[in-house]
Each structure stands twice: as structure tokens, then as C-alpha cells.
Amino acid sequence: MHRYKVREIAQQCGLSEATVDRVLNGRPGVRESTRAEVRQAIADLDKQRAQLRLNGRRYLIDVVMQTPQRFSDAFRAAVEAELPAFAPAVPRARFHLWESGSAAQTAEALARIKGSHGVILKAQDEPEVADAVNRLVASGVPVVTYTTDVANSDRCAYVGIDNHGAGQTAAFLVDQWLGQQPSAVLITLSRTVFRGEGEREVGFRSGLRGSGRQIVEVSDSDGIDATNERLVLDALQRHPEIGAVYSPGGGNTATVRAFESLGRACRVFVAHDLDADNRALLRAGKLSVVLHNDLRADARLAIRVILAQHRALPEEPVRPTPVQVITPYNLPS
Incomplete structure (x- = not known):
């Protein structure tokens, strides 16, 4: 059974219910351009459903990073610049940032997180960090690793360069x-x-x-x-x-x-x-x-992944972002 009724899809794309039914069931006798119209209508319905889910809903996202302050300052600015782009949702961010410490300190910081809808994490790839990630995910809090992965964990995605x-x-x-x-x-x-x-x-x-x-x-x-x-x-x-x-x-x-x-x-x-x-x-x-790599694009993608885990946005594949080679002559403003 499809997630939308045949009548709903037909109304969206302006085709007959019989034609939509043939496309959904893979029957012959339908032009490829018509199949494409039906696929586009379904994609549009997905977007509309996501907007309804987002409307006025509040999301609290935690950014947890062990990193030099110069980098955390830059990423914090990127996250804060991207948050308004998710309107009509109302995402907010809490930041847990420090420059040096142990894996135990990171695990403790993750264990203290309460009431979160998701975590963006830059941390050591150590077993106790992976265990802390797994406990968060098991409690319903998705975790996205950023710039450096904790691969042997239940994190939902890695965002960053290859x-x-x-x-x-x-x-x-x-x-x-x-x-x-x-x-x-x-x-x-x-x-x-x-x-x-x-x-x-x-x-x-x-x-x-x-x-x-x-x-x-x-x-x-x-x-x-x-x-x-x-x-x-x-x-x-x-x-x-x-x-x-x-x-x-x-x-x-x-x-x-x-x-x-x-x-x-x-x-x-x-x-x-x-x-x-x-x-x-x-x-x-x-x-x-x-x-x-573009920190704002990274922040946007990490937030999108978290909202998708809550079915507030459609899921999309996450691939490593391409690295940019910056000289004094192509320095972004």
C-alpha cells in the first residue's frame, strides 16, 4: 500500500486516478514522462507533509565538540547562521565545547544531555565514546558525527570531508x-x-x-x-x-x-x-x-539529518563533502 491515496496523488499531478494506479503498480502502457509526473507529485506531497510537521515545532540540538576554540567559534557561527533556514520549525542549539580532555570527559558530556532532539558530535574514536553514543541513540536521540567519525557506533551519519x-x-x-x-x-x-x-x-x-x-x-x-x-x-x-x-x-x-x-x-x-x-x-x-569545506553547508546538512530522523524532513543520502583548495586568490569572504 502506498503512503498516499491514489486520489491524493492524482489531484497533485492532474492525472486520472486510473493512470496513477497503473504507474504505482508498474503496469505497461504508460509513457515515461507520465511516470515522471507521478514521481514528482509524490515528491511534492512529501515536501508538503514535511512542512506540516515542521510548522512551529521546536527542536533542541546539542553540539558537542572537543576542538580548539578557533574551530568551535567558526562552527558555532555556521550553526547559528543556518538555524533560521529551517523555518517554520524553530530549532535551537546548545553548545558543549572544550579544547582538550579525555574520552571519559566526552562520554560524561554525552551522558548529561537531556531533552535533546539530536547531537552533532566531534569526538575521539574510543570505545567509551561509542558506548555513550549508542546509549543516546537507544534513548531516541540521533547522533551525527562531524569532521571525524566514531565509526563503530550507532551514529546515524557522518558529515564532513573525505x-x-x-x-x-x-x-x-x-x-x-x-x-x-x-x-x-x-x-x-x-x-x-x-x-x-x-x-x-x-x-x-x-x-x-x-x-x-x-x-x-x-x-x-x-x-x-x-x-x-x-x-x-x-x-x-x-x-x-x-x-x-x-x-x-x-x-x-x-x-x-x-x-x-x-x-x-x-x-x-x-x-x-x-x-x-x-x-x-x-x-x-x-x-x-x-x-x-563549507561549514555552513555542513551545519545545514547535519541539522537536516537530525530532523529527517524525526521524519520532519525527507531522508536524503549523506556523502562526504568535496574538499576545496583555497589560495589567497580564491579566499571566500
């Missing part, structure tokens, strides 16, 4: 820019328990395989400048051959300072995300490119 592909893109750019120069490459990670950064690193290493370039890794800075600067200084002093940087984890202002304090040149610097720091570094010529 992290492995982004790492391969970074490797291609670094190798092209360095050319014949035998420079080693520094890769800076905020913390290895974030799956997204790990996928970027694996993609980067696979992209440079066979190039002969040494890759030096620093990690566990949480993307915080003071910690990252100390780690990068140590790596540069131990590896005078480093002449390029790939930064999946942030803390790029500190990395630039470390190079400058030693009087060292960084020939190529590929970073992620157009936060305030990276915009300034890109304009100043301190970064070569920034690999970016």
Missing part, C-alpha cells in the same frame, strides 16, 4: 611544490585518537609513498598553540632537513613561529579549515593553501 582523500590531495600539492628538492615533511596532528586526522595522515603517507621523502610526525598538542610550538621546535631542531608542513590538526600560528624563531624557511605549508587564524596566515603568505 579525510583520506584530503590527505592524498595534500601529498600531491606538497610533492608538486617541492619538486626536486629533497625536503622532509612535518605532519602535525592534534591527537591520534581522532579518526579523521588519522585518515588524513594515512592518505598523506600513501600519497607520498615512493617519493623518498621522510615524514616526521608530531602529535598530542590538541591543536593548542603553546603545546604545538614546543613540539614543532623540538622536531625542527632534530630534523634540519624539514622544509614543508602538512597540518591536519591545527596550531598553525605556532608552527609558523617555530620556523621563524629558528630562521628556517618553510617552502610549502598545507593546512585545514578557514578559521580566523588560517585566514590571516593565508593572506600573509605563511600558508600555501588551506583545504576547506
Whole structure:
């Protein structure tokens, strides 16, 4: 049985009930253009039903993130800018944000969430986080992971870029820019328990395989400048051959300072995300490119997925968003 009556579909598309019935039951003798009209009518009815569900309804969405403040500030602004687009629904957001901590802290934050219609989560890929996600989902609260996945959980979708592909893109750019120069490459990670950064690193290493370039890794800075600067200084002093940087984890202002304090040149610097720091570094010529994805589009998609879980919007496939290669000359306003 179809979710709409034959008469309702016929009224929507202006065809006879007999014709609609033939289309719905896959009977022959109907032009493809007529079948397309019926499919469009059903899609329009879905939209109308969604609008009725949305009308004046309030949704409370929790954004839970362990991330440097520069990124959480940017994503918070993106979420708040997108919320009015879901009118006539009235979505509101609560933000639970911190810069460093353990998986236990994340699990505790998730356990404290009450009265939520959905969670957007950027967190460690650890068993206790997955367990906390599963408990939320079992209680009827859908969870969308953002930028970095908690894959072995019951989350309903991952929203963000193809992290492995982004790492391969970074490797291609670094190798092209360095050319014949035998420079080693520094890769800076905020913390290895974030799956997204790990996928970027694996993609980067696979992209440079066979190039002969040494890759030096620093990690566990949480993307915080003071910690990252100390780690990068140590790596540069131990590896005078480093002449390029790939930064999946942030803390790029500190990395630039470390190079400058030693009087060292960084020939190529590929970073992620157009936060305030990276915009300034890109304009100043301190970064070569920034690999970016549209935060507002990400926020919009994550909210749509949550509302679809409540059948307030039609479900749609969620695929990794394409990464944008941003230079000082195509910097979005």
C-alpha cells in the first residue's frame, strides 16, 4: 500500500486516478514522462507533509565538540547562521565545547544531555565514546558525527570531508611544490585518537609513498598553540632537513613561529579549515593553501539529518563533502 491515496496523488499531478494506479503498480502502457509526473507529485506531497510537521515545532540540538576554540567559534557561527533556514520549525542549539580532555570527559558530556532532539558530535574514536553514543541513540536521540567519525557506533551519519582523500590531495600539492628538492615533511596532528586526522595522515603517507621523502610526525598538542610550538621546535631542531608542513590538526600560528624563531624557511605549508587564524596566515603568505569545506553547508546538512530522523524532513543520502583548495586568490569572504 502506498503512503498516499491514489486520489491524493492524482489531484497533485492532474492525472486520472486510473493512470496513477497503473504507474504505482508498474503496469505497461504508460509513457515515461507520465511516470515522471507521478514521481514528482509524490515528491511534492512529501515536501508538503514535511512542512506540516515542521510548522512551529521546536527542536533542541546539542553540539558537542572537543576542538580548539578557533574551530568551535567558526562552527558555532555556521550553526547559528543556518538555524533560521529551517523555518517554520524553530530549532535551537546548545553548545558543549572544550579544547582538550579525555574520552571519559566526552562520554560524561554525552551522558548529561537531556531533552535533546539530536547531537552533532566531534569526538575521539574510543570505545567509551561509542558506548555513550549508542546509549543516546537507544534513548531516541540521533547522533551525527562531524569532521571525524566514531565509526563503530550507532551514529546515524557522518558529515564532513573525505579525510583520506584530503590527505592524498595534500601529498600531491606538497610533492608538486617541492619538486626536486629533497625536503622532509612535518605532519602535525592534534591527537591520534581522532579518526579523521588519522585518515588524513594515512592518505598523506600513501600519497607520498615512493617519493623518498621522510615524514616526521608530531602529535598530542590538541591543536593548542603553546603545546604545538614546543613540539614543532623540538622536531625542527632534530630534523634540519624539514622544509614543508602538512597540518591536519591545527596550531598553525605556532608552527609558523617555530620556523621563524629558528630562521628556517618553510617552502610549502598545507593546512585545514578557514578559521580566523588560517585566514590571516593565508593572506600573509605563511600558508600555501588551506583545504576547506563549507561549514555552513555542513551545519545545514547535519541539522537536516537530525530532523529527517524525526521524519520532519525527507531522508536524503549523506556523502562526504568535496574538499576545496583555497589560495589567497580564491579566499571566500
